[in-house]
Amino acid sequence: MQIFPAIDLRGGQVVRLTQGDYDRMDVYGDDPAAAARRFAEQGARYLHVVDLDGAKDGALSNFAAVSQIIAATGMFVEVGGGIRDEARIRAYLAEGAGRVILGTAALRDFDFLRRMAEKYGEKIAVGVDAKDGFVAIDGWRTVSATRGVDFCKQVYDAGVRCVIYTDIARDGAMQGTNLAVYKTLVREVPGLAVTASGGISSLEEIRALAAMGVQAAIVGKALYTGALCLPDVLKAGEG
DSSP states (O other): OOOEEEEEEEETTEEETTHHHHHHHEESOOOOHHHHEEEEEOOOOOOEEEEHHHHSSSSOHHHHHHHHHHSSSSSSEEESSSOSHHHHHHHHHHHHOOOESSSHHHOOOOOHHHHHHHHHHGGGEEEEEEETTEOOOOOOOOEEEEEHHHHHHHHHTTTTTTEEEEEETTTTTOOOOOOOHHHHHHHSTOOOOEEESSSOOOOHHHHHHHHHHHHOEEEEEEHHTTSHHHHHEEEEEOO
């Protein structure tokens, strides 16, 4: 199973939110590229980067910081947050991003998602952020009437082959991830590469996700607080 350490950006700083609340933010550094290099030095080959300002207001506020992260290491970097048109997709791919993540745009303009999936293939992923089981957009501030699992099925039918599914209530809470929903996704959407995100705080969870066939896991706050050590996480992800 692939392990993606997470770097969330706000105002050019490395931060973590608790349950998606912008008022509950911890700052872990002001040099995102240095954070990326530290993960690479510990053995990471993949990196998950989110522009939280972009997710909230749709502007590419941290584009320079993301570009520096991509340039800092040879890791596969997936980027999300505020990517709502093709120009932004092209911009990140031109900087060397391995994959871009559509969230708000995927739900609001499904035809756009379908076109981008057809044009860019595996370089397009969808971030499905769920609150009480329903998809949330606009930096998690707006909850839709669309169920998360149902939306995963819809994006797969539209040609998307990778979904990053986050249970917002678990994200940053250090209380464990939603193993049940990932088991459901693996069972009900065969062929979809599922990335688990939100609340992972133990090696047992990493092993459980790998065993059920989840393709990747994103680990954030547990690494920053020292609750988990990245080399141990990488080893657990090997199955």
